[in-house]
Amino acid sequence: MNNENEKVSGSEALIRALIQEGVDTIFGYPGGAIMPVYDALYDHLDEINHILVRHEQGASHAAEGFARASGRTGVCLVTGGPGATNTLTGIADAMLDSTPIVVIAGQIATEYIGTDAFQEVDFTCVTQPICKWSYQISTPEEITWAVARAFFIARSGRPGPVVLSIAKNAQVGMTEYVPRKVNYIRSYDDEPETDMRMVEEAAAAINAAKKPFVLAGQGIELGNAQDEFRAFVEKGGLPFGCTLHGLSVLPSSHPLNMGMLGMHGNYCNNVKTNECDVLIAVGMRFDDRVTGNLATYAKQAKVIHLDIDPSEIGKNVPVDIPVLGNCRKTLAMLTERIAPADRSSWVDSFEAYRKEEFDRVINKELHPESGPLNMGEVIDAVSEATGRKAILVTDVGQNQMMAARYFKFTERRSILTSGGMGTMGYCIPAAMGACIARPDRTVCAFTGDGGLQMTVQELGTIMEHRLPVKIVLLNNSYLGNVRQWQQLFFNRRYSFTHLENPDFQTLASAYGIASRRVIERAELKDAVKEMLETDGPFLLEACVAEEGNVLPMTPPGQSIDNMLMEC
Amino acid sequence: MEETTLYTIIVHSENFSGILNQIAAVFTRLQVNIESLNVSASSMKNVHKFTISCKTTAKNIDKILKQINKKMDVINASCYTDDEIFQSEIAMFKISTDEFKNSEDTSRLLRGYNTHIVEVTPDFIVVELAGSSEAINSLYEELTRIGCAVKQFVRSGKVAVTASTLEKVSDLLSKRAERYKDRLQ
Numbered sequence A: 001m002n003n004e005n006e007k008v009s010g011s012e013a014l015i016r017a018l019i020q021e022g023v024d025t026i027f028g029y030p031g032g033a034i035m036p037v038y039d040a041l042y043d044h045l046d047e048i049n050h051i052l053v054r055h056e057q058g059a060s061h062a063a064e065g066f067a068r069a070s071g072r073t074g075v076c077l078v079t080g081g082p083g084a085t086n087t088l089t090g091i092a093d094a095m096l097d098s099t100p101i102v103v104i105a106g107q108i109a110t111e112y113i114g115t116d117a118f119q120e121v122d123f124t125c126v127t128q129p130i131c132k133w134s135y136q137i138s139t140p141e142e143i144t145w146a147v148a149r150a151f152f153i154a155r156s157g158r159p160g161p162v163v164l165s166i167a168k169n170a171q172v173g174m175t176e177y178v179p180r181k182v183n184y185i186r187s188y189d190d191e192p193e194t195d196m197r198m199v200e201e202a203a204a205a206i207n208a209a210k211k212p213f214v215l216a217g218q219g220i221e222l223g224n225a226q227d228e229f230r231a232f233v234e235k236g237g238l239p240f241g242c243t244l245h246g247l248s249v250l251p252s253s254h255p256l257n258m259g260m261l262g263m264h265g266n267y268c269n270n271v272k273t274n275e276c277d278v279l280i281a282v283g284m285r286f287d288d289r290v291t292g293n294l295a296t297y298a299k300q301a302k303v304i305h306l307d308i309d310p311s312e313i314g315k316n317v318p319v320d321i322p323v324l325g326n327c328r329k330t331l332a333m334l335t336e337r338i339a340p341a342d343r344s345s346w347v348d349s350f351e352a353y354r355k356e357e358f359d360r361v362i363n364k365e366l367h368p369e370s371g372p373l374n375m376g377e378v379i380d381a382v383s384e385a386t387g388r389k390a391i392l393v394t395d396v397g398q399n400q401m402m403a404a405r406y407f408k409f410t411e412r413r414s415i416l417t418s419g420g421m422g423t424m425g426y427c428i429p430a431a432m433g434a435c436i437a438r439p440d441r442t443v444c445a446f447t448g449d450g451g452l453q454m455t456v457q458e459l460g461t462i463m464e465h466r467l468p469v470k471i472v473l474l475n476n477s478y479l480g481n482v483r484q485w486q487q488l489f490f491n492r493r494y495s496f497t498h499l500e501n502p503d504f505q506t507l508a509s510a511y512g513i514a515s516r517r518v519i520e521r522a523e524l525k526d527a528v529k530e531m532l533e534t535d536g537p538f539l540l541e542a543c544v545a546e547e548g549n550v551l552p553m554t555p556p557g558q559s560i561d562n563m564l565m566e567c
Numbered sequence B: 001m002e003e004t005t006l007y008t009i010i011v012h013s014e015n016f017s018g019i020l021n022q023i024a025a026v027f028t029r030l031q032v033n034i035e036s037l038n039v040s041a042s043s044m045k046n047v048h049k050f051t052i053s054c055k056t057t058a059k060n061i062d063k064i065l066k067q068i069n070k071k072m073d074v075i076n077a078s079c080y081t082d083d084e085i086f087q088s089e090i091a092m093f094k095i096s097t098d099e100f101k102n103s104e105d106t107s108r109l110l111r112g113y114n115t116h117i118v119e120v121t122p123d124f125i126v127v128e129l130a131g132s133s134e135a136i137n138s139l140y141e142e143l144t145r146i147g148c149a150v151k152q153f154v155r156s157g158k159v160a161v162t163a164s165t166l167e168k169v170s171d172l173l174s175k176r177a178e179r180y181k182d183r184l185q
């Protein structure tokens, strides 16, 4: 087949180039401008598993979920015009959350571009501000180069989304298939040089620190630096808090793991951020949900920032010692240079704040004596029943923050959530991607009654492929997160946050998905057991307190350690 | 209002289509106006050079540079204040030949500014002035003041060279290639 001058269509070259990049799964949806590629795909179904989603936004989030759960690059394939624009939310989401995906969209033939032809959208131009690289392929000869470059860019450096628009003439034109490999782009410094003086300075600062505190971000998972991170914190006796995306870098039960940072994070972390003498940020970006008011954030601390992206250094928080580079390497360099230390009295000083949070918030959330179910106890029951081994996928809102707070982890790469964009509707399609990427793991998808309905059509995809997603719908009949803000900051004026919902049990059964509704506390354990023991997908609808609140909470604009414990 | 400074940003990029758009978008996002923009081939093959001047705060200029540098096909972006570069601009003035002949003030002014004549026709002459942006502004203003009707006026936008001797981008590229040489094999 590989005789030298053999010509193949651009579409065939595209599929072969994808296979060469190791692609075995594509989430997609066909249409006019991509039909030649779908036709070529039809000859490669033994090599590529194509999942037909029900909406292109679903394809983009499924690709994200696939990428986050597997550490590989997610791929989606869509037609031009509306098919392409439907993926925008996923592209922007992947950009803010550094998720490697490649979106391949059809485009009308180059000779018609610029004529407002049917389904013409300048997708390259539209996507450039929200992705790492966007390129229009206009000839079949460019295909293998563009694909190789796209995958290199998506996965290297700080990962992110890449968009390829492929003109119809490039899909049907004939070309020789010449495999290409790209692992260097001269304009792109994907592993910036580490300044060894900064490493020495950082190590000295850590050695001199009495009260060091570490912030663990997703960069650790993206850099596969979980082992290096563990060695670092254990050698230095360094307590750490995790960003939302960093929650599974080490087991939740690790003695140095103090839980989550930020607005709905664990109280001790926010207090200690403003008390520590050295703050060591690893692969995180000081998002405003983590820092609260910057004017009062960690002002007393010397700040060390390990990151691969130079544009993050000093962006929000002034940095005293920047350590650029891949944190897998820079963490190892630091570990080598820091002295083994026992900082147990500093670590123990977190306990008082943990206890305060437990007494005032956690205990009430997990062990209520009466009243309707709380989100926290449902999440805790599921997490416990999975032996803390499951992948957590969340939607956005109270369900997300509660899941982040109460779901616990033992395995790495176990939290999939839309952090930067806060995209409602992310959960169900991302969970599909995770199920396909990791058939060996249980995937628990916590969503709200609002968010579920944003990408609800993907239940069709789940049905078709019998994807064993364990969907937990935390039904509070409200856009709960917004309602909570209305309660706290808008005088309980519940403007358009109550939801008139469908019967979710009937909905599940329409899709042939096993389901159960749980209202009574006494039934919860049994319902969770039934969900986990059922083969294939399951929808567990937990009817939770309508006006439950996520606590503790740093009100917007406040100093991060100024947390409400009740409201 | 934070204090603003006039900065000159020099960007080197690959010669792909759409880069100007991406660079301009960085300014749009931060709501900073571009005062002048010049795009041309650089001394290196396939490398394009943008010279952009804008007035903004120190904080914004840092964001602008980092975001431009982050664009995939941008090789390097750096910025300079006026004392770190030599800069120049070209302007062309089209003036009626009669006016030039008959008005002593006009011809004296043009000579005084060291303009140079590009074209003479029976109807009009074209003179060119290369120099600082201020010199160009001032010639235009003086011509207007003495009542000389300038039929057409164009200016190129600023170009600049840095005070340091080497064009830094060539160095940067060879250093980078050296750092990644394992991959290049």
Ligand SMILES: Cc1ncc(C[n+]2csc(CCOP(=O)(O)OP(=O)(O)O)c2C)c(N)n1
Pocket: A395, A396, A397, A398, A399, A400, A421, A422, A423, A424, A425, A447, A448, A449, A450, A451, A452, A474, A476, A478, A479, A480, A481, A482
């Ligand atoms: C696409 C989108 N639209 C709107 C919002 C704003 N928003 C954030 S949380 C939220 C409420 C979510 O309600 P629900 O899905 O029921 O989850 P709950 O907070 O009740 O758990 C809304 C509307 C958003 N984040 N994303």
Ligand SMILES: [Mg+2]
Pocket: A448, A449, A450, A474, A475, A476, A477, A478, A479, A480
């Ligand atoms: Mg809700």
